[in-house]
Amino acid sequence: MVGLPAKRLQQPPSDITSRRLGDAAEAFIYALQLSGASRLTIKSYRAALQSFLSYVGADRAASNVKAEDYIAWLTAMRSRGPMGPRGGRWSSTVHYYSVFVRRFLSWLGVSGLPSEPSRRGEFSGALSWRDVEVMMSKARDLYDLLIVSLMAESGLRAREVVGLTWGDIDLARGEARVRGKYGKERTVVLGQVARAVLSALPPGQPNERVVKLSYQAIYDRVKSMARRAGIDVSRVRPHVLRHTFATEALRRGMSLPVLQRLLGHSDIRITQVYLHLLDEDVRREYERAFMQPQQPYYPPYPPQAYPPYVQPWYMGAPGPRG
Structure with missing residues (x-):
């Protein structure tokens, strides 16, 4: 943006x-x-x-x-x-x-x-982590795999991927220096897939680009991987992978200030936009807990302990455990 x-x-x-x-x-x-x-x-x-x-x-x-x-x-x-x-x-x-x-x-x-x-x-939403894994499995080469992993595992923008040089990579620490909007620099942590791919690629000169592709080429590769993975192509573009990183990080318990720093947001209010994407998670958890029949309901007290207008709700249910 x-x-x-x-x-x-x-x-x-x-x-x-x-x-x-x-x-x-x-x-x-x-x-x-x-x-x-x-x-x-x-x-x-x-x-x-x-x-x-x-x-x-x-x-x-x-x-x-x-x-x-x-x-x-x-x-x-x-x-x-x-x-x-x-x-x-x-x-x-x-x-x-x-x-x-x-x-x-x-x-x-x-x-x-x-x-x-x-x-x-x-908001354009995010993919599930399963979608990301399937896309990675459909990679045609190491660059396909690196592109997805840098955006989905570390939250890079596509243009940040384009600008990444070998001098920015520190494999010993598992980090990369990224130049974001307005020339602002930040350090991101490389994910497991990105580290493995970078280790497998022949290293270049410090000022040599890691991914020698244009933004449009990255966009096309992401779309192609989504198509091969059987994912609705209209849902997938490079920035959606960054959204996916952000929402997945929050789901896994990362704090908002840490996520803000990794994404390079100057204002935490920008990072907070990802919180509402978790609303569907909350609804899904609620419905799993309260709206779907799972085990028979066992009232904590015998039926006669409840008012008559409550008893029909659990009539026929087994008595309390024990």
């Missing part, structure tokens, strides 16, 4: 509202660049702003833009349907575009904007 840059954005120029909206958008992009935003972040913001400008008009005076324009554009975006480019969910694109445009308009000084939307209910 792309978001705000690491440094605070500069205030807009004093004459920003007297400019064309298209020029104001370029000034915002320039401010993003000065703040240290990554190339991917810039590209994403630019795409969102171009969508907004094509709807409201780039030649319009920036001073004339209102919150109503944002709402009208967002409504039009949502009406385009559930599917977007490459079969991805259009709702996900709309969500991020809406966040980016809203931040631009806030920077511009537009008042009355609705609250920033939440994607909590649209």
Whole structure:
């Protein structure tokens, strides 16, 4: 996910509202660049702003833009349907575009904007650990296996996998140094599969990439493994493996602060989004304990000890143990 840059954005120029909206958008992009935003972040913001400008008009005076324009554009975006480019969910694109445009308009000084939307209910979910194991069993080569293990066992983003060099790997300690968003570095622990694969691969020079593939190639490999594993391909993409690591770590008892550090989140509230994915676990455990017939129910007291309106509930059940 792309978001705000690491440094605070500069205030807009004093004459920003007297400019064309298209020029104001370029000034915002320039401010993003000065703040240290990554190339991917810039590209994403630019795409969102171009969508907004094509709807409201780039030649319009920036001073004339209102919150109503944002709402009208967002409504039009949502009406385009559930599917977007490459079969991805259009709702996900709309969500991020809406966040980016809203931040631009806030920077511009537009008042009355609705609250920033939440994607909590649209979270893409995670796979079961069994799904991960089946995908690994369908690996065609060591790189397939390494890609899945780095994301599912250590929580790396696909682009972090792409940027990993042999100089970042410390097999003796079972660790890797990862450069995340905005150039922030963190140390992750390598899982058992990743350690085994890295030990089997011929080591390269310190500045040589470990996985010499593009992001798109990794994306395609993950999809292919899911297809061979018989998993619904629409559920699987590289970032879902990172989600899977996070939810599996919580299921196994890892604390939220430790998970935050391993994922490289600057704010623990971002890490907390994974907690709601465990709601289904809670429901499943409850239903297993209370909603499914297992052993006959044994009341702790004989039937006559209960009021008459309770007794029919367990009529016919054996008496208490003992």
